[in-house]
Amino acid sequence: MSFLNPLFLWGLLALAIPVLIHLFRFRRYRVIHFSRVKWLQSLVLTEKATRKLKHYLILATRLLGLILLVLAFAQPYRPSAAGVNPSQTRLVFIDNSQSMMASAGQSTSWNLALEAADKLIRSYPEDASWLILSHSTDPSAYEAVQSAEALRAVQELRRTYRGSTWEEVKMKFETAKRAVDIGAIYLISDFQSDGLPMVGDWPEGIIPVKVSEGNTIESVSVDSVWFDVPSGVGQPLEVFALIANYGTSPARDILVELHLNDSLRSARRVTIPAGDRVELSLSTLLSQGGKFRGEVRIDDFPVVFDDVLYFHFSIAEAIPVSLVSESGNSARVLEAILSDDQFQLTTMRPGGIEASVLRASSVVILNALSDIPAGLVDPLVESGSRLVIIMPGKQELSAGYRALFRKIGLVDAGVQWRTFEQSIPVSNINWGDPLFRGVFMRKERQPEVPKISGYWSFPTVPATLGLSDRSPILFSLTRESRAESFIWTVPFDAPYSDLSTHSLLVPLMHNMVLFASGSSELYRWLGASELARYSVTDAEALVSVDLGEQNLFTPSQRRRGRFVEVRWDQKPQLPGVYGLYQGNQLVGYEAFNASRLESSLSLMEDRDIEEVFGNPVVQMHSSTDPISTLSTSKESSIWWVLLIFAALAFLLELVWIRFLP
Structure with a gap:
């Protein structure tokens, strides 16, 4: 048995006061002479005993x-779960996620x-064994310590911005x-309901300690930020943001700000209905290119960690692009498409490829080459440039293409040329692909699409643009969730397709080059x-990150x-x-x-938490001092019982005084 407020036990010294009063409360008798006291003596003795x-x-x-009153204020409780050996280590997990900053x-x-x-x-005693964990605790630090060091670990604990799921806590x-050797486990948290594993998933002996009031905390968050279409120098920049209201009442007149390079x-x-999200756009004009730091901000209380979403982007003065192509109509079309000031285009013929130009290019376009020279495959891949491959017309798949496909991770098994007697329209559009952002004014039931009469069949890849049977006409190869290569399975020229004259080609190629040239998310x-x-x-130089205060x-x-590539x-x-x-140069x-x-x-x-963990919930109630009271939902009745019995004892004292002679 331990006490939450042991200082109140000094109140037991007050027991000496009624004892002293009882011992030294002497009644002084006055002697009165009376003739016969024979019969009065027995009466006096009886009254004195009563x-x-x-x-x-x-x-x-x-x-x-x-005694009961003093014990009630001292609040006795059992600090360990039933069956826990005193020599066992007690694990304390403190939820140090950002939601814990809520009031x-x-x-x-x-x-x-x-x-x-x-x-x-x-x-607990000073020699008790403890293990202090949090979301940010390294598994290699699972080492038991005594009480003094455990208290120091609690004092040094800081909140973390890293996300952590309940499944990770359980692990x-x-x-x-x-x-x-763990005995009791004390899980101190606000107990967010999202993703909490159900009954039977948790180890035994967990005592949940809840440090929050109510069931919902009002919160407005900048959920995400994105661009619909790429932007260039002198063009409008439109930044889209999704603002989420997780509260139970509308968030009215929320100010949303866009900052670029601290300006x-x-x-x-915007007003956001309860439990809803609102998408909005913030527009500005960029007069010059370069690297930009961005923030979308709101002002929200009491949860503030998600009020800012940081992002970055780059706008190049001119994106270096290499076009490797035979002469022909499609080459002229591509040259016209990429003649925009946003691009710095270099056109090369298959016999005059310069490796240095390829290495300096952000994007390399291979346009309908009959074969890829063996000496070109490794430089293409090793350059790190994003590839746009436009397949040639009807022929056998050459060894150069097979070698390139293997290098970029594309399985060429089952790849073959297929033709149609008549041209058929493209009918499968992946509207969710970023490549189509800004291409169509709206999602139409029957948009104007190109027609094809032949294509290379790639049976194992999902289509960005394809036929009714989902055969791809355009697809991308991704690596680490980013497009590394775009592959057109059909040439642009007749008689294979009408892409070279179709309006869809211009925005798709623009987006393809702009997206592929992006440095990162x-x-x-x-x-x-x-x-x-x-x-x-x-x-040669390594890339370093400036963490501030001369810390790299x-x-x-x-x-x-x-x-x-940075991990x-x-x-x-x-x-x-x-x-x-890199050194002093910002990259x-x-x-x-x-x-x-x-x-x-x-x-x-509380009842749901008890159902999950099989133990009563320990509540930390805020108070005005602001010292809080720790009590379990089933054992918290102990001090109330002590108060009740103390009151009954004083009531019984009044009964003795009033009714006993």
Whole structure:
């Protein structure tokens, strides 16, 4: 048995007061001479014994009432689960996700969590064994410590911006049980309901400690940001944002701001219905190219970690593009399409290819080559440039194409040329592919599409643009969720297709080159392991990340021609836009954001938590001091029972005083 407020036990010293009063309460008798006291003596003795019994009963009930009252304020409880050996380690998991910063009465869930862990550890002996875990704890740090070090670990714990699921928390518990002899597990959290595994999935012995009030916390979040179509210098830039309201009431007149390179460029106000999302656009005009840091901001309380979404993008003055093609109509069409100021086009014939030009190009277009020279395959792949391959007309698939397909990860089994007696229209459009953003004004039932009379059949790839049987006319090969290559399975010229004269070709080729030339995603989530590619000038120097305050971090990376591929896994720790440098030269930006898994603050009810874990919920209630009270839902009745019995004891004392003679 332990006490939550042991200082109140000093109140037991007050028991000496009624005892002293009882011992030194002497009645002084005045002597009166009386003639005969024979019959009065027995009466006095009887009354004296009755009064003595009355005094003892009053003293006993008064002491009992005071003892019960002091114990009630000291709040006795059992700090360990039933069956836990005192020598076993007690695991305390503290939810340090961003949702814990939500207000809980006059405090925050985070402060209540730290207070709960502190009270819990102090209620045990100093030599008790503890394991302190959180979302950000490295599995290699699963080592038991004594109370003093456990308290220090709690004090040093900081919140994390990295997303973590309940399934990952459960795996941490299972790993800890294998590494350490675990008794009770105290799970201190606000208990968001999303994704919580059901009954039977959790290890035994978990005591849930809830540090939140209510079941829903109002929250508005910048959910995501994107571009519908690429933009260039002197062209309007339209940034789309999705703003989500996770609350139970409408979010009215929310100000949404667009900042580029620390400058406010656009702002709008929006009202979002309860539990809904609103898509809006923020527009500006860019007078010059370069690398940009962007933010979409709102002002929301009490949950603030998701009020800003960071992103980055680059607008090149001119994108270097190499076109390798025989002379012909389709070559002239492609040259006309890519004559825009956004592109720096170099046209080469198959016999006059310059490897240095290929390495300097962001995009290489191979237009209907009858074969790919053997010496060109490796430079194409090693350059790191994105490929746009336009297949040739009817022939056998050459060895050069097969070698290139193997290099870029395309299975060529079953690839063959197919023809139709009459031209047939393309009928399968993947409207969700980013390549079609801005191509059509609206999604039509029967859009104007090109016709083909022959194509190369690739049976194992999904179509971006295809036939009714889903055979692809255009598809992309992705790597790390990014398009590495675009492949047209049909030549642009007659008699194979009418693509060279079709209006669809111009926006598709523009988007293809613009998207393929992008350096990386607009933003990333903290903690996600992803691969990004950046264009560099120095083939030897490593890329470093500026974390601020003269702190540089060098992530794992590898070379691919004039590009470097960086693996993002552990760093950085905080959301923001970070500069990437080779020496003192800025080669790009990368944006990281806190996971939006924490934005939906729908909290579990106590009865549901008890059903999941099989143990009563421990509540941390905020109060005005703001010291909080730790009590279990089934054991919290103990101190109320003590108060009730204390009141009954004082009531019984009044009964003795009133009715005993």
